[in-house]
Amino acid sequence: MSDKPENKQGVASGAEAGRAARSDRESTDGTARASANAADESRSSFGLPDNLRPTLAATHGSPIVKRLFDLTAVLAGLWLIWPLLVLIALWVKLDSPGPVFFRQVRVGRGGQLFRIHKFRTMQINAEAAGQLTVGADARVTRAGRLLRKTKLDELPQLLDVLFGDMSLVGPRPEVPKYVALYPARVKEVVLSVRPGITDWASIRMIDENELLGKAADAEKMYIESILPQKLDYYLQYARSYTLWGDVQIILATLLKIVSR
Numbered sequence: 065m066s067d068k069p070e071n072k073q074g075v076a077s078g079a080e081a082g083r084a085a086r087s088d089r090e091s092t093d094g095t096a097r098a099s100a101n102a103a104d105e106s107r108s109s110f111g112l113p114d115n116l117r118p119t120l121a122a123t124h125g126s127p128i129v130k131r132l133f134d135l136t137a138v139l140a141g142l143w144l145i146w147p148l149l150v151l152i153a154l155w156v157k158l159d160s161p162g163p164v165f166f167r168q169v170r171v172g173r174g175g176q177l178f179r180i181h182k183f184r185t186m187q188i189n190a191e192a193a194g195q196l197t198v199g200a201d202a203r204v205t206r207a208g209r210l211l212r213k214t215k216l217d218e219l220p221q222l223l224d225v226l227f228g229d230m231s232l233v234g235p236r237p238e239v240p241k242y243v244a245l246y247p248a249r250v251k252e253v254v255l256s257v258r259p260g261i262t263d264w265a266s267i268r269m270i271d272e273n274e275l276l277g278k279a280a281d282a283e284k285m286y287i288e289s290i291l292p293q294k295l296d297y298y299l300q301y302a303r304s305y306t307l308w309g310d311v312q313i314i315l316a317t318l319l320k321i322v323s324r
Contacts, residue, residue, distance in 0.1 A: 234260025
């Protein structure tokens, strides 16, 4: 008779121990998941400060208004400067052997690849020696030195804006090699907008080539130092661009070029 209560008591104690073990396992699993999520968040932020960590809850302007502005400005610009474009094209052609335009695959909105237009400023097949232009690069042609300094080599990208691959203002389009290094969440935000001809990074880091020319390892410096700084600017823009902000960047770009 006395054995039955003792068995019930043993069963109850075993059940309580099992529940406690399951609770400990769930707590441990939850802590592990939280740690993993925190680590993933840290990796995806690319070392950015909290206020610049990417979010899709952006407060930017209307993409439609931005596109209409781009088309209006580009059509007016091409009509005004086509004689200059023709003269530069002739200069590039006569200065060195090779095509007038430099075409290179870049990553656009949504990860779509496109071939960017630039006036050619380097010798043909220059990319075989690397995709970074460093300091007083021997591959740059005589015409190319002036075109690069004045940023006139970027003017053909007005065609890319017209075709819908680019915008007047936006994160600069990178080659796939470097976009592959973007953390996933950063890439999602930066590639949510069309890349641009100019942005704050282009203005404030206009001497990038000179900085790379002084580095012992230009590739390493670009990946570890310059690219993260650019991504700071890209994220800020993608999250908060406005039409007035675009106008300010365009004016600041022109002022920066003239002041050089």
